[in-house]
Amino acid sequence: MPIHDQSYRRYSGERERQGRAWTVIAGTGIKNMLGKRKFLGLLIVAWLPFVVRAVMMYFAANFPQMSMIAPSPESFRQFLDQQGIWTFFITIFTGAGLVSNDLRANALQIYLSKPLGRAEYIAGKFAVLAFFLLLVTWLPATMLLVIQVVFAGNLTFLSANLFLIPAILVATGVETIVLTMVMLALSSLSKSARFVGIMYAGMVLFTHALYGVVLAVTRNSKFSWMSLQGNLQHLGDVVFRVEPRYDTPAWATVLALAVIVGGAAFVLERRVRGVEVVT
Amino acid sequence: MSMSEPAADPVVIINSLTVLYGKQRALNDVTASFPPGAVGLLGPNGAGKSTLLKTLLGFIKPAAGSMTVLGLDVAASPAEIRARLGYMPEIDAHIPGMNAVSFVAYCAQLAGLPPVDAMQRAHEVLYYVGLGEARYRNVETYSTGMKQRIKLAQALVHDPDLLFLDEPTNGMDPKGREEMLELIRDLARNKGMNLILSSHLLPDVEYTCDHVIVLHQASVAAQGPIDELKGPRGSVFEFRIKGDRAAFSRLLHDEGLTVHAGEEDVMRVFVPDQRGAHALFALAARHGVQVRHLRPSLPTLEDVFAQAVGEE
Numbered sequence: 001m002p003i004h005d006q007s008y009r010r011y012s013g014e015r016e017r018q019g020r021a022w023t024v025i026a027g028t029g030i031k032n033m034l035g036k037r038k039f040l041g042l043l044i045v046a047w048l049p050f051v052v053r054a055v056m057m058y059f060a061a062n063f064p065q066m067s068m069i070a071p072s073p074e075s076f077r078q079f080l081d082q083q084g085i086w087t088f089f090i091t092i093f094t095g096a097g098l099v100s101n102d103l104r105a106n107a108l109q110i111y112l113s114k115p116l117g118r119a120e121y122i123a124g125k126f127a128v129l130a131f132f133l134l135l136v137t138w139l140p141a142t143m144l145l146v147i148q149v150v151f152a153g154n155l156t157f158l159s160a161n162l163f164l165i166p167a168i169l170v171a172t173g174v175e176t177i178v179l180t181m182v183m184l185a186l187s188s189l190s191k192s193a194r195f196v197g198i199m200y201a202g203m204v205l206f207t208h209a210l211y212g213v214v215l216a217v218t219r220n221s222k223f224s225w226m227s228l229q230g231n232l233q234h235l236g237d238v239v240f241r242v243e244p245r246y247d248t249p250a251w252a253t254v255l256a257l258a259v260i261v262g263g264a265a266f267v268l269e270r271r272v273r274g275v276e277v278v279t
Numbered sequence: 280m281s282m283s284e285p286a287a288d289p290v291v292i293i294n295s296l297t298v299l300y301g302k303q304r305a306l307n308d309v310t311a312s313f314p315p316g317a318v319g320l321l322g323p324n325g326a327g328k329s330t331l332l333k334t335l336l337g338f339i340k341p342a343a344g345s346m347t348v349l350g351l352d353v354a355a356s357p358a359e360i361r362a363r364l365g366y367m368p369e370i371d372a373h374i375p376g377m378n379a380v381s382f383v384a385y386c387a388q389l390a391g392l393p394p395v396d397a398m399q400r401a402h403e404v405l406y407y408v409g410l411g412e413a414r415y416r417n418v419e420t421y422s423t424g425m426k427q428r429i430k431l432a433q434a435l436v437h438d439p440d441l442l443f444l445d446e447p448t449n450g451m452d453p454k455g456r457e458e459m460l461e462l463i464r465d466l467a468r469n470k471g472m473n474l475i476l477s478s479h480l481l482p483d484v485e486y487t488c489d490h491v492i493v494l495h496q497a498s499v500a501a502q503g504p505i506d507e508l509k510g511p512r513g514s515v516f517e518f519r520i521k522g523d524r525a526a527f528s529r530l531l532h533d534e535g536l537t538v539h540a541g542e543e544d545v546m547r548v549f550v551p552d553q554r555g556a557h558a559l560f561a562l563a564a565r566h567g568v569q570v571r572h573l574r575p576s577l578p579t580l581e582d583v584f585a586q587a588v589g590e591e
Contacts, residue, residue, distance in 0.1 A: 008407045008466065008470050113336055275333050
């Protein structure tokens with residue numbers, strides 16, 4: 001005779017109010033990624049440039065003969081540029097399967113039969129990739145600012161370059177939004193995460209190569225809006241107040257990025273549904 | 280003073296519901312009422328059963344009509360409704376990369392249960408559906424029968440007031456099917472769970488449900504309590520003759536009797552009035568047909584279904 005009846009029982013405990021399911025999706029997604037050793041290795045490698053920069057700041061602050069490596073607004077811009085390669089890999093590693101794996105396992109019917117809407121599902125998936133992108137861009141860049149203050153022992157650099165705080169936020173924030181939306185949209189187009197990764201890499205490389213061809217033909221860099229990477233680089237140059245590497249007007253870059261995000265949102269709206277209706 | 284209980288409010292009310300897939304009508308002016316308890320949604324493949332459930336869940340926007348589930352308007356309060364619903368989809372569905380207990384607990388959290396309660400419920404429900412021993416296995420390694428059970432577990436874990444079960448015995452072996460039907464019956468009869476069981480398998484519906492709604496070609500062909508539909512509006516006979524069955528079937532049909540093919544060469548003849556077996560003997564005598572076998576039979580849901588959809 002069983003000590004405890006393992007039959008079905010009604011539940012009378014508390015329930016969270018609606019609108020929080022995205023945090024469950026995000027939290028679980030982040031936890032799952034952190035459980036992968038290869039991904040942890042990638043994250044550690046992505047933080048190495050931060051360590052190098054922090055060491056440089058230490059020497060610049062403590063040894064006057066090393067002043068040539070003292071930080072400037074441009075060095076923060078360069079740091080975020082260097083992180084581009086890691087954001088590329090992290091976007092593929094984390095993002096490719098976010099929606100495509102759910103499509104493969106027909107999980108959307110499970111998700112959307114719970115009290116959450118499509119927007120909440122996308123918000124949860126968005127938060128997973130955005131978290132890791134900010135973890136290797138915004139967080140180390142902001143920590144470098146703090147470390148600079150700590151090593152220098154004064155606020156001189158920071159107060160002279162106060163714009164760096166919003167600049168880091170805007171550059172990494174826009175990059176995160178654009179890359180995450182693009183990856184989520186691509187991920188919703190296929191049931192194969194591997195294929196999504198290839199599509200993403202192809203898109204980033206192809207648009208930049210296309211711009212390269214146009215540049216070679218026209219000798220004019222104002223067509224950088226054709227390249228996803230070019231748009232993000234150009235926006236970064238503008239917000240960090242460094243000499244822009246492209247002649248494209250800032251509004252054209254902003255417009256191109258807005259179109260990319262809008263297009264991705266449109267794709268997600270069409271693809272993330274509880275039922276696929278083929279007419 | 281009457282001691283009879285007042286009729287409980289229907290859990291689902293559908294008014295003039297039309298759903299279009301492009302130009303094709305998946306549901307055509309469907310009006311139906313699902314009483315509390317276990318209701319079978321019966322119909323051949325393509326009749327619109329799954330479409331109806333998905334429309335009630337808010338997955339599909341109807342072209343016309345209105346629906347209320349548990350007293351809430353589907354168009355106005357889809358999230359509130361889904362918080363009180365459990366849905367077991369027809370196709371294989373799971374969250375990838377999770378073991379069973381993580382998957383079910385995750386579903387509970389998505390439905391609003393706190394993490395600790397979600398995990399506790401997940402263990403309980405997995406034991407209830409018979410997956411207790413396999414709860415730490417990755418769902419992707421499960422057999423078809425186990426996948427059906429885990430779909431039921433994720434639908435139950437947040438203790439819904441209404442369950443939608445879409446072809447729950449699909450792909451199960453006889454023993455598994457029997458156990459699944461026992462679970463469904465237990466939920467409906469002993470646990471007070473309202474459920475809608477969509478199936479094309481008549482025995483499944485007959486075993487588990489009290490009411491049935493028959494869908495055929497995107498419309499409601501019949502609805503009501505199963506006992507009433509099978510009820511005393513006529514009689515059913517198993518009937519075997521010597522001679523041309525097809526020709527005699529036509530004669531029966533002309534007399535207003537319904538004939539369904541039974542096992543081997545036995546016909547199941549539905550006599551809709553009080554004429555009984557005399558009508559059959561008289562007709563056979565009139566046309567010189569030898570009756571080899573005639574036995575009164577109980578109307579089954581199959582007869583109800585065949586009559587509703589006009590099958591012969």
